Amino acid sequence: MKIKRVIYFFVFVFGGFLLIASLGFCPLPGDDVNFVVPPGWPQPNYDLSKNKLTEAGFKLGRRLFFDPVLSRDSSTSCASCHTQFSGFTHVDHSLSHGINGLKGTRNSLTLFNLAWGTSFMWDGGVNNLEVQPLNPITNPVEMDNTLESIVKKLNSSALYKPLFYAAFGDSTVTGQHVLKALAQFTVMLESFNSKYDKYVRHEAGGEMSKEELKGLKIFRKHCASCHTEPLFTNNAFENNGLPVDTELNDYGRIRITHDPNDSLKFKVPSLRNIANSYPYMHDGRFGSLGQVLEHYTQGIVSSPTLARQLRKKIRLSDGDKTDLIAFLKTLSDKQFLFDMRFRNYAY
Amino acid sequence: MKRILTVFLLVHCSIAFAQNKPNTGALKIIVHTVFGKEQLQLQNREYANAHGDSLYIDEFRFYLSNLKFSTTGVSFWEPDSYHLVDAADKDSRTIYIKNIPAGNYTTLDLMLGVDSMANVSGANEGDLDPVKAMYWAWNTGYIMAKLQGHSKVCKTLHHAFEFHIGGYLPPYNAVRNVRLPLQQVTIAAGKENILEINADAAAWFNDPEMIDLSKTNEVNMPGKDAMMIADNYADMLSVETGGQDKQK
Structure with a gap:
């Protein structure tokens, strides 16, 4: 009788463990990381072979995109001025504002189909999608921060270090990996189903x-x-x-x-x-x-x-x-x- | 069991043999940051430039890239050759190059700055990581060399002068190709050889163009002024010693 109970107990615990483990392998709606070149479109300009898209990289980029930790006082995230329902721009704001409510001089751009972009920003000053985030990060009226201080902050984060390891096989956060992760998220913002x-x-x-x-x-x-x-x-x-x-x-x-x-x-x-x-x-x-x-x-x-x-x-x-x-x-x-x-x- | 062990040892030995390229040696380049004839001291040492302005240097950083060693009929390119040298960081002033084919080299060619390929290839790693603060955000590209300091002749905030030199697009490509004649640097197998190079911050202020700090004290974007300063510092490197193998 007692043995039977022990067996039941183990079946219950082990079964429960299996169930939870199997759930872990079920794809959630956020997990489909598949870049598409829609039929009839030109080849993208962004070289995906140098930043291989992975689920871990995409999710890390997404987390960084929504995390105000990128700004000097942890007040402003990328998503503050790029909201999804407006095509990732700052809807209803003629000039976008950032840290301390300071206003910039330009209207934030939409973010989609960025793999086809040949330059970025209203004046085209940026030549590669990966280095575009350096602008809002360092602009005194946007995030007023430096890549150095972000890398330092993330390197002391127990949350982020395993995420960087999962994405790039290295738990030491580098500027390159922060920017590559963000690019994995932003390059996936594709709009071709209107x-x-x-x-x-x-x-x-x-x-x-x-x-x-x-x-x-x-x-x-x-x-x-x-x-x-x-x-x-x-x-x-x-x-x-x-x-x-x-x-x-x-x-x-x-x-x-x-x-x-x-x-x-x-x-x-x-x-x-x-x-x-x-x-x-x-x-x-x-x-x-x-x-x-x-x-x-x-x-x-x-x-x-x-x-x-x-x-x-x-x-x-x-x-x-x-x-x-x-x-x-x-x-x-x-x-x-x-x-x-x-x-x-x-x- | 013994046989397995033997096979394992054989495989292991052959791998070790492959890694230790037999006819190559290593070179340690030591870059001395100087001002004229003196070792450069940041912040608290007063210097005078060619124009006669007294000044202090607070920051002195530059890229050396695409190093190529040559002797008659033979050239060796260092792979992934990008080195950020920082007067404030001793480690950065020593560059190790491995697997150089043994030989007597007579020329070192290099770039002061970063080639256009690296300027358009997004987020790079190592010394090229934008985290090194040698990168422009709003107008993509590397700051190829930086010299910052202060001088009482500058009518600027804190009397500061700031030269951030870069730009990779013609007509304002600030890369400068430098050729250093070597007094026969001998790379011998299994030895670490040493080459010492001086980088002279004083060279930024004259030849061909005399810099008057009261007039020119802020250059921080690609353009004519950046080209002028790059022309000045193009001759800032010189070989201190070479030829004798200094074994460590």
Whole structure:
């Protein structure tokens, strides 16, 4: 009798252990780390062979992305200015603010399809996705920190050291590994399942209305030479005829190249998820798509570096504008905006 | 059992043999940071530059990369050759190079700075890790050399001057190729040979361009000024001794 009880006890304990262990092997929704090159897209620019995506690396990058430990006073994380539901930008803030509520001079960019980016930031000053986070980390009005102090903090963290070991086989945290982990998360932020994408792929859910189709036609005529499909950017820098804000005096790419031909030029942003990522332009001066179209039809300021495509006035009727906006809304990718893998699990 | 042990020992020996490349030697390069003829002392020693301004040096760091040793018909490139030398860090001033084929070398070619490949390849490791604070965030690229200090002629906060020199894109590529003639550095198998190099911070302030610290005291981005200072420091390296094997 007693022996039977002991056997039952062991079966119970051992069985329970097996059950828990097997759960550990079940993939959670956040675990699918599979970078995709969607059909018909160009090859990505980012070299994934030099930063092999792993579940551990992706999860570490995600944790770092949401962790305010990256800022000097542990107040501000990457996610503070890059929220998922807006396409990873700072929705409703024309100029993004960071530590102590200090304001920057530019509107935070969206984060998706970054593997196809050829340069980063509004002025293209950054040449590789991996080193992009150094900007917000060191900017005095964003995180006001240094990579050295982050590495020091993480190296004294009992939580992070095993995570770095799991991701890179080395529990000593290095600057390189912090940046590679962040890149593993950000490179996975892919958006290619909007209604427009399904329309192009002839998939269910891609049925466009008459207005949306008319809008697509207008888009391809007036907008697509810069906002080129399928990425909806040509990765170039253009002056889109905005009058200079005399308080900010931001002349864009010339700061990087010192080339007068680059005066007033800014990166052409992707229009994917555009309806969710307001406000618009490098300084967030427009709050609605209606205002943006107003600018392109009525507000262009001529200057020597103005984009060639904008030298001739764009004429759109009110109906055209409505159709164009209807089309732009088909670029919202709910699957991406609500993808469970990109949520904050750690906090 | 004995047979297994024998096989194991044989395998072990052959591996050990493979690792110990027979016809190669090692070289220890010691970099002395100096100001003119004196050993450089950071912060508390007053110096004078060619223009006659008195000054103190607070920080002196630079990259040596792509080291290549040559003699007639033979060249040896150090693999992954990136070394950050820091006047404040003794360890960084000693560079060990292993597996150099034995021979009498007469030339050392190297870059003062970091090649463009390393500037575009994202987050690098070791001495190139951006954690070393030799990296620009907003305008990607390495700070190839840094000289900071203070001088009462500088009308700046704390009388500071700050030269952060870099830039890898033409026309403002701040890399400088340096060729150092060696008095026959002999690399002999199984020996550690020593080469001593001086790096002279005084060279930053003149030849070809005289620097007046009251006018030029802050250079921290790629461009014409960075090119001017890089031209000045291009001749800051010189060989102290060489030729005799100093066995340790």
